[in-house]
Amino acid sequence: MAAKVQRELDQFARDVDKGLGSKPKHLLPQYFYDEEGSRLFERICSLPEYYLTRTEAGILAGRSHEIIGALGNENAINIVELGSGTSTKTRILFRALLAKDRGRLVRYYPIDISHTVLQDTANMLAGDFANLRVSEITGDYESGLENACGLIGEQQKMIIFLGSSIGNLEHDAAVAFLRKIRGKLNRADALLVGFDMEKDADVLESAYDDRAGVTARFNLNILKRINGQLEGRFDLSSFAHRALYNTPSHRVEMHLVSKKDQSVHVGALGKSYEFKKGESVHTESSYKYSVERIESLAEKSGLQVKKHLLDDKKWFDLCLLHAP
Ligand code: AVJ
Numbered sequence: 001m002a003a004k005v006q007r008e009l010d011q012f013a014r015d016v017d018k019g020l021g022s023k024p025k026h027l028l029p030q031y032f033y034d035e036e037g038s039r040l041f042e043r044i045c046s047l048p049e050y051y052l053t054r055t056e057a058g059i060l061a062g063r064s065h066e067i068i069g070a071l072g073n074e075n076a077i078n079i080v081e082l083g084s085g086t087s088t089k090t091r092i093l094f095r096a097l098l099a100k101d102r103g104r105l106v107r108y109y110p111i112d113i114s115h116t117v118l119q120d121t122a123n124m125l126a127g128d129f130a131n132l133r134v135s136e137i138t139g140d141y142e143s144g145l146e147n148a149c150g151l152i153g154e155q156q157k158m159i160i161f162l163g164s165s166i167g168n169l170e171h172d173a174a175v176a177f178l179r180k181i182r183g184k185l186n187r188a189d190a191l192l193v194g195f196d197m198e199k200d201a202d203v204l205e206s207a208y209d210d211r212a213g214v215t216a217r218f219n220l221n222i223l224k225r226i227n228g229q230l231e232g233r234f235d236l237s238s239f240a241h242r243a244l245y246n247t248p249s250h251r252v253e254m255h256l257v258s259k260k261d262q263s264v265h266v267g268a269l270g271k272s273y274e275f276k277k278g279e280s281v282h283t284e285s286s287y288k289y290s291v292e293r294i295e296s297l298a299e300k301s302g303l304q305v306k307k308h309l310l311d312d313k314k315w316f317d318l319c320l321l322h323a324p
Contacts, residue, residue, distance in 0.1 A: 064096035078157035084110030111144030178301035208243035216241035231267025
């Protein structure tokens with residue numbers, strides 16, 4: 001375990017050095033999620049401006065019969081979830097799956113990098129649903145998927161990837177990722193992916209710049225993490241949170257903008273980084289989709305859309321796919 005922690009820390013150090021040494025500067029969004037970052041993200045999910053979680057949960061609740069319908073009538077069902085976190089939304093699916101006919105069994109394979117969250121969640125789920133068997137898998141998406149599919153073998157399964165997590169991926173990375181999943185899907189299997197849709201810039205920008213300032217703290221937390229884990233000397237009050245919708249690129253961008261000319265030392269890297277007043281560090285891109293762009297992405301990945309499950313405002317698409 002200690003060796004693994006060290007490896008992860010070394011990787012973090014390398015990525016920070018690479019990002020802050022680039023022009024324009026950037027940091028990778030995966031590093032938002034230390035313990036505090038994960039807590040802040042949970043709070044973001046229930047903010048009034050952050051419509052994504054609520055909207056996706058609404059689709060899951062209202063259209064669960066259509067989702068379940070993609071699975072046929074097997075009496076044991078396998079659900080693999082990539083990046084399961086606290087599995088809050090997935091509970092909606094379990095309620096629907098387990099209510100329909102008694103006697104049905106659901107085998108759940110939640111995959112997440114956070115071992116403790118996964119462990120706690122698995123225990124709670126097993127206590128709450130009698131016919132749910134949980135096999136939690138700690139790891140990244142790729143190794144987790146490999147493990148889960150090894151356990152499931154040839155039985156029918158549904159792979160789910162919720163919350164617009166796919167939005168963090170650049171186009172080519174999204175294709176590569178979906179192709180990997182495609183390689184694990186048999187004929188009867190299904191894939192469920194949550195896509196956030198393009199909409200008015202002000203709705204999008206407030207979702208990533210809430211009035212209570214939680215998203216600002218979430219964004220700044222990456223600097224706090226560099227301070228804590230890499231002996232950084234960032235003064236958080238001298239950076240400003242900024243969210244903007246880049247319309248031609250179909251993405252919301254989050255930045256940390258330096259409020260002054262400054263030089264910041266990072267002890268673990270043994271060097272300092274220069275920031276000009278107004279210079280920004282790009283910390284996250286959240287891609288927004290249209291039905292057409294989802295279908296083109298699916299096609300390039302060897303997948304086919306079975307059904308678009310959109311809310312009334314067409315703000316979010318919980319897309320059912322399969323391998324043709
Ligand atoms: C977890 C990547 C889906 O992009 O909406 C929320 C992360 N960043 N507020 C998103 C996030 C700022 C979130 N994803």
